Amino acid sequence: MTQLKMDFASKEGSAMPHLMLTRCVGQSIALTVAPGADPEQALHQLLRDGITVEINRVEHGNVRVSIDAPRTIQILRDELIHP
Secondary structure, X not given: OXXXXXXEEEOOOOOOEEEXXXXXOOOOEEEXXXXXXXXXXXXXXXXXXXXXXXXXXXXXXXXXXXXXXXXXXXXXXXXXXXX
């Protein structure tokens, strides 16, 4: 059973988008340069701001994860890339 919940928001005091999602055992998250983004700008933002991954909850084989990343970084569930 695939459970997915994604919430987009901006964390208070952060210019980076904040994504929360739930993953089950064996599921993945892919981070890539967003389509249309300048790779050099993406690298600059990544080096300046980094990416923060926080584990919010582990319950019944599900992990609730929050990710803060520059807008030039695309965050996708792996099943959207490899259906």
